[in-house]
Amino acid sequence: MRVDFRRAVQWRLRARMAAGLSGWGVALLLLMGTRVLAQTQADRLYLSYGLSGGGSLEAGGARIKERRTLELRVPLPPLVLGRTYLLPSVGYETRWMGADVPAVRDDAVDRQFHRIQLGLTVVRPLVPRWLLVTGVMASTRTDFQSSFDMALDTSWVAFAMANYQFEDTPGLGVTFGVVALWPFDKLPVVPMLSLTYNRGPYVLEVGLPRLTLLRKLGDTVELGLVGALDMQVLRTRFDPELRALNASYLRETQVRVGPTVNVHLGRDLWLSSSVGLSLINDYALLDRQRESLNVRGLDMGPAPYARVVLGWRPGRPQAKAKSPRPAP
Secondary structure (H helix, E strand, C coil): CCCCHHHHHHHHHHCEEEEECCCHHHHHHHHCCCCCCCCCCCCCEEEEEEEECCEECCHHHCEECCEEEEEEEEECCCEEECCEEEEEEEEEEEEEECEECCCCCCCCCCEEEEEEEEEEEEEEECCCCEEEEEEEEEEEEECCCCCCCHHHHEEEEEEEEEEEECCCCCCEEEEEEEEEEECCCCCCEEEEEEEEEEECCEEEEEECCEEEEEEEECCCEEEEEEEEEEEEEEEEECCHHHHHHCEEEEEEEEEEEEEEEEEEEECCEEEEEEEEEEEEEEEEEEECCCCECCCCCCECCCEEEEEEEEEECCCCCCCCCCCCCCCC
């Protein structure tokens, strides 16, 4: 289905954007053992604030305003059952979005979305250097102004993964497994794979949705490069006369890359800052089945971004010293 791009963007900007659902990108964002807004996989608790620049859309002559994001993730007290660890967590995110549209008042399309996330992860050590990680996460998004629909405004993710450490000392490892999600965009089950290397002065994390490369300068400073994929799918409520168009969701996709500086504040607290470029800033209209309506002119082009993260990063466990064998 193809829609005239000027009319389509007017439909989108007149809509009352309400709650959101993430698709396969959310599985990537949540379940790789890393979080997009966390600086590294070791960050367990964090508070982050991000700012992305705006830009113009070809469709409709609209200009996207600066976008802001505030996120908090808190791990809850764990429950230990023998060799099995239950790790509950709660997260909250608020996102500000808006646009300047000709012949529309300044705040007509400004929206603030809130996302609440609950998760439970089960970790069980297997044979030496192997861990089994399973869990489930539920996320819901709302603007606290539009009506709430549990079926459309909530997403569920279940995962099963294995982690293998190549050495006795934690540092070099690989994580692989599968993720099942509902609702889904393309596939109900997605394979996952990530590699981590944390030895000496270097930290490397490769996988989706992020890439991290850091060089340690002593025990208090880290310099490096970070890249991240961020995908949001927002459910859109149209005016009655426009519902026949079948557009129900707005998808925002960003790919960011830039240098970063991490500073150790003491007591496992780290302050991270990054300023770089958001290379991809694309929007798409989706129907109720989350299929693209192929509307042209909704890519914004590159824009600057900045992000600050205050995170709690527990120190890595030290390998136990091997006792010498008794003399024969």
